[in-house]
Amino acid sequence: MGNDHDTSDNTYGNREDAEDSPEEGENSSIGLFQKYLKDRSIFKNREVLRHSYRPHILPHRKEQMDTIASILAPSIRNETPSNILIYGKTGTGKTASVRYVGAELEKACGSVGVECNVVHLNCEIIDTQYRVFAQIATLLEDGEGRSSDRPRSNIPMTGWPTDQVYTELKNLIEAIGGVHIVVLDEIDKLVKKSGDETLYNLSRINSELKKAKVCIVGISNDLLFTSYLDHRVLSSLSEEEIVFPPYNAPQLVDILQQRADYAFNEGVLDENVIPLCAALAAQEHGDARRALDLLRVSGELTERKNAEIVTEKHVREARNKIEADSLIECVKTLPTQSKAVLYAMLLFPEMDKQVFTSGEVVQVYRDVALALDLDVLTHRRITDLISELDMLGVIKARLVSRGRYGRTKEMWFGARTKKILETLQQEDRFTDERLNQIDISRFKTLFR
Numbered sequence: 001m002g003n004d005h006d007t008s009d010n011t012y013g014n015r016e017d018a019e020d021s022p023e024e025g026e027n028s029s030i031g032l033f034q035k036y037l038k039d040r041s042i043f044k045n046r047e048v049l050r051h052s053y054r055p056h057i058l059p060h061r062k063e064q065m066d067t068i069a070s071i072l073a074p075s076i077r078n079e080t081p082s083n084i085l086i087y088g089k090t091g092t093g094k095t096a097s098v099r100y101v102g103a104e105l106e107k108a109c110g111s112v113g114v115e116c117n118v119v120h121l122n123c124e125i126i127d128t129q130y131r132v133f134a135q136i137a138t139l140l141e142d143g144e145g146r147s148s149d150r151p152r153s154n155i156p157m158t159g160w161p162t163d164q165v166y167t168e169l170k171n172l173i174e175a176i177g178g179v180h181i182v183v184l185d186e187i188d189k190l191v192k193k194s195g196d197e198t199l200y201n202l203s204r205i206n207s208e209l210k211k212a213k214v215c216i217v218g219i220s221n222d223l224l225f226t227s228y229l230d231h232r233v234l235s236s237l238s239e240e241e242i243v244f245p246p247y248n249a250p251q252l253v254d255i256l257q258q259r260a261d262y263a264f265n266e267g268v269l270d271e272n273v274i275p276l277c278a279a280l281a282a283q284e285h286g287d288a289r290r291a292l293d294l295l296r297v298s299g300e301l302t303e304r305k306n307a308e309i310v311t312e313k314h315v316r317e318a319r320n321k322i323e324a325d326s327l328i329e330c331v332k333t334l335p336t337q338s339k340a341v342l343y344a345m346l347l348f349p350e351m352d353k354q355v356f357t358s359g360e361v362v363q364v365y366r367d368v369a370l371a372l373d374l375d376v377l378t379h380r381r382i383t384d385l386i387s388e389l390d391m392l393g394v395i396k397a398r399l400v401s402r403g404r405y406g407r408t409k410e411m412w413f414g415a416r417t418k419k420i421l422e423t424l425q426q427e428d429r430f431t432d433e434r435l436n437q438i439d440i441s442r443f444k445t446l447f448r
């Protein structure tokens, strides 16, 4: 093994039509085994590579998990642990590590008969004070492994004044007693959406509790979000701070290898596959999620092609696919005016002009906006939108000096203009009838 046994182009000859071929009768040894070749699947358990999967072992996070454990350890003696603020770039294992430590802590406390609850909230979804309080209550009542005879609150999903929700939550916590670790994952999203009042109220709750204790663990991949916090809130929240460094390539190899053992059938990965996924993800700030995506998509592409072995070629294709998918996702969610600017840019390659300037884009945009029945934005607004498209990576751009005419921005597309165009055309307003009103030949002459 070690070769890519793609059924359409392989050692068995070009047999794309193998199943229909008259030679493939009962006596053909290839026909007899063809089915088994195809049935041999790449994945043993694809779920292991999904984001939602919680691995039992987290290589290269021992130090961080030990630190978190040591800070939370007073819970075992029914004492209040310090609050913790955890930082680190995306995909550095923050969520996975905290969930792991949380589960272990609950187990340890359970074994010595101490009440300890760890509740994990994703503030990307739970992003208002009301919802945070209500969700903590729900998780304390009905979370994984909670017994049914617990005290209950009756906080409705909406409708109460926040004061009342706070009081009800406080009463619930007091009635349960023990230590409550509230993990606010993606805490920056909560603060940006609804300010720091939630954190202020949670950090003062201990002074109103007699039997129970609350500890807050905040997790963020945005180091700057603390500038949104009142200094009292910040100093209370960051009694302890832990930074999760990015993974390097050899560390990512270990992480991938451990998951691959469960995810793939034996022998289906070419030996270069994991190192390549790791190297590519290491270039992108050591993101384990990206590394796992690359590995999973490589496997999926291999399977789709009916090949038997995942090779470097599949990894590179997977990288292109992931990049293209995220680019298209990004284009889809652009506001209509940005789409109009982007459409104007797409007309330049049609004029055989691969590189164009913002001044030229503004001129074409005006025709596009009129054809699409949009308000025509000012020059200034359009250049802002162009900068945004550059920042999002939809186009590439550079500033060039034009002598006494000052500086101008030159831009061009990477690949995939066809895909971008298709995506724009999905928007209702972008009908052929409207777009055909734009006279490209006029610009062709103009920009020559």
Ligand SMILES: Nc1ncnc2c1ncn2[C@@H]1O[C@H](COP(=O)(O)OP(=O)(O)OP(=O)(O)O)[C@@H](O)[C@H]1O
Residues within 6 Å of the ligand: 050, 051, 052, 053, 054, 055, 057, 058, 059, 060, 061, 088, 089, 090, 091, 092, 093, 094, 095, 096, 097, 220, 221, 255, 288, 289, 292
């Ligand atoms: N050390 C590790 N061992 C095994 N898997 C890991 C490790 N670190 C991260 N992962 C996996 O990588 C993915 C991303 O990890 P995680 O969700 O913990 O990142 P994060 O730091 O919380 O990122 P974000 O800031 O984007 O939320 C998950 O699927 C997780 O299981």
Ligand SMILES: [Mg+2]
Residues within 6 Å of the ligand: 094, 095, 096, 185
């Ligand atoms: Mg996370």
